[in-house]
Amino acid sequence: MALDKQTVAKVAHLARIRVEEDELETLAGEMNSIIGWVEQLGEVDTDGVEPMTSAVDLKLRLREDAITDGDYPDRVLKNGPSTEMHFYVVPKVVE
Amino acid sequence: MSDMLTLTLAEARDKLRAKEITAVELTDAYLNAMEQTRDLNCYITETPEKARAMAKASDERIAAGKAGAMEGLPIGMKDLFCTNGVQSTAGSHILEGFTPTYESTVSQNLWDAGAVMLGKTNLDEFAMGSSNLTSYYGGVKNPYTKAGSNQSLVPGGSSGGSAAAVAAHAAIAATGTDTGGSIRQPAAFAGLVGFKPTYGRCSRWGIVAFASSLDQAGPMTRTVRDSAIMLGAMAGFDAKDSTSLDVAVPDFEAALTGDIRGMKIGIPKEYRVENMPADIEALWKQGIEWMKDAGAEVVDVTLPHTKYALPTYYIVAPAEASSNLARYDGVRFGLRVEGKDLNEMYENTRAAGFGAEVRRRVLIGTYVLSAGYYDAYYLKAQKVRTKIAQDFKNAWGQCDLLLTPTTPSAAFAMDEKIDDPVAMYLNDVFTVPASLAGLPGISVPAGVDKDGLPLGLQLIGPAMGEEAVLRAAGVLETAAGFSAKPALMAA
Numbered sequence: 151m152a153l154d155k156q157t158v159a160k161v162a163h164l165a166r167i168r169v170e171e172d173e174l175e176t177l178a179g180e181m182n183s184i185i186g187w188v189e190q191l192g193e194v195d196t197d198g199v200e201p202m203t204s205a206v207d208l209k210l211r212l213r214e215d216a217i218t219d220g221d222y223p224d225r226v227l228k229n230g231p232s233t234e235m236h237f238y239v240v241p242k243v244v245e
Numbered sequence: 246m247s248d249m250l251t252l253t254l255a256e257a258r259d260k261l262r263a264k265e266i267t268a269v270e271l272t273d274a275y276l277n278a279m280e281q282t283r284d285l286n287c288y289i290t291e292t293p294e295k296a297r298a299m300a301k302a303s304d305e306r307i308a309a310g311k312a313g314a315m316e317g318l319p320i321g322m323k324d325l326f327c328t329n330g331v332q333s334t335a336g337s338h339i340l341e342g343f344t345p346t347y348e349s350t351v352s353q354n355l356w357d358a359g360a361v362m363l364g365k366t367n368l369d370e371f372a373m374g375s376s377n378l379t380s381y382y383g384g385v386k387n388p389y390t391k392a393g394s395n396q397s398l399v400p401g402g403s404s405g406g407s408a409a410a411v412a413a414h415a416a417i418a419a420t421g422t423d424t425g426g427s428i429r430q431p432a433a434f435a436g437l438v439g440f441k442p443t444y445g446r447c448s449r450w451g452i453v454a455f456a457s458s459l460d461q462a463g464p465m466t467r468t469v470r471d472s473a474i475m476l477g478a479m480a481g482f483d484a485k486d487s488t489s490l491d492v493a494v495p496d497f498e499a500a501l502t503g504d505i506r507g508m509k510i511g512i513p514k515e516y517r518v519e520n521m522p523a524d525i526e527a528l529w530k531q532g533i534e535w536m537k538d539a540g541a542e543v544v545d546v547t548l549p550h551t552k553y554a555l556p557t558y559y560i561v562a563p564a565e566a567s568s569n570l571a572r573y574d575g576v577r578f579g580l581r582v583e584g585k586d587l588n589e590m591y592e593n594t595r596a597a598g599f600g601a602e603v604r605r606r607v608l609i610g611t612y613v614l615s616a617g618y619y620d621a622y623y624l625k626a627q628k629v630r631t632k633i634a635q636d637f638k639n640a641w642g643q644c645d646l647l648l649t650p651t652t653p654s655a656a657f658a659m660d661e662k663i664d665d666p667v668a669m670y671l672n673d674v675f676t677v678p679a680s681l682a683g684l685p686g687i688s689v690p691a692g693v694d695k696d697g698l699p700l701g702l703q704l705i706g707p708a709m710g711e712e713a714v715l716r717a718a719g720v721l722e723t724a725a726g727f728s729a730k731p732a733l734m735a736a
Contacts, residue, residue, distance in 0.1 A: 158608070165567060165611040166574070166588065167604055168596035177608070180666055184609055187667050188556040188622065194629050201627030202634060205444035205458055205683025206708065210487055225346040229578035238576050241587050 254471035268317025272300035278735030316359030321419035324365035339598025349451025367406030377405025388731035391696035401431030426676025433651035433701030444683030445490035448483030473497035500712035506540030511644030515551035535724035560626035567610025651701035
């Protein structure tokens, strides 16, 4: 299925990346060429095949539910573009 | 002082221990080499003061008889590893100025082993690329050029800065990370040994994430022995990475016995692709002969789903990337571009912060994970991935290792406009299958093409088969006797 400009704009919004109107056409073309190419996977018979979710056969480990790290808010916040009193500052969300 | 630059990592280690040279002398030689080769743009951030302080500490430990496995050896650190107090950009504008307050496990392991950091090496943005041209900090020049030409070539990617630095003698070795070929392809383009170990061997903690089910760190070095030494220092179980392998790290160097008699080397017929240059086809045949001459048995094997590996990768990796890169929101670290509300701030920040290739992959990933398409693309790709991994498992019934070319071409020109993203993706055709299956793969410099450019051969082993891979790689290296030298090299 071909992606149109409208679909690309919707996907860009889902990904929270602003895309200018005049870029949508080119981007749709590039994405179509990639999607068209990956569609060859349709040839592979995958009936009854389990999806591979990890590159190694391993069970995720369990650990004690204990605090093992932390208590250094200054370090955590050090790279924040805007912080105040140990909080990140963002534009107003609730009126 | 300049002849120090020609020492391999293993030779330098031995001379340091024998106190024939000091870590400070060696580090100074490399800091000087970095200045001489600055035009290549290998490093995003140079850390000379840190390097000198670390070298001084190394000399003290050597004097006290407490030398580690990498003691006093000056290396480049791919700028995808978070380093405490040193800018870590991932090659992206969105992380410009980001200075971690913690250290990645792999880099910490290397410092604990005594390695000295020269700086942070350039890479494709978020490790997404095969040319190093997607870096926000500019492309890297390959120190090799075609015979009789001064046209600048790419060093490959994404670990292009690491590759160029080691080849030009601006680092004795460097770290790389490999998601679909990002260690092996640039190693092949720059005449180096590049080793991606089994998924889980090296901790991913503190490495800027691209595609978490594929990302794996490994060494980029001038020799197989150097690779074995450095991997030993990088690897190990880490509780902070949920997919870290809880297994002992073998003495990889001890695996280099030079004896591969009776070893079965599989040749997968599906790696004979259309339009493969004759030089590469010939080198592969030569490699098969070298293996036979060393007493290995060569068997033909089939990996029937090979052609589906690239399309599978280009669903799985962007999907994981779109999720991993959601964290770059302008709130907690990195770039922020204001907007009239929170959503607009996110959208403005990410539009300004991500380059074209990263944006394209995040959009593809978002699309294949979105409602209505998840089953058709993402789930389908995960199922095909199972079949690709199964192909390898079947092959291990017939052989111990696989021998293939590393890349379908030698290094290409920086100004060779590759507008079609799919054409660029084909660079990874021989490296992606092992990545999807989580298997160890090494690229060994094995020859040159008609223009004198390096070409690599790849050995792939079963999971945790690093020792056999290294042993055969050592034999291949000796037989090939690769001796090409780059046009631009510090002296």
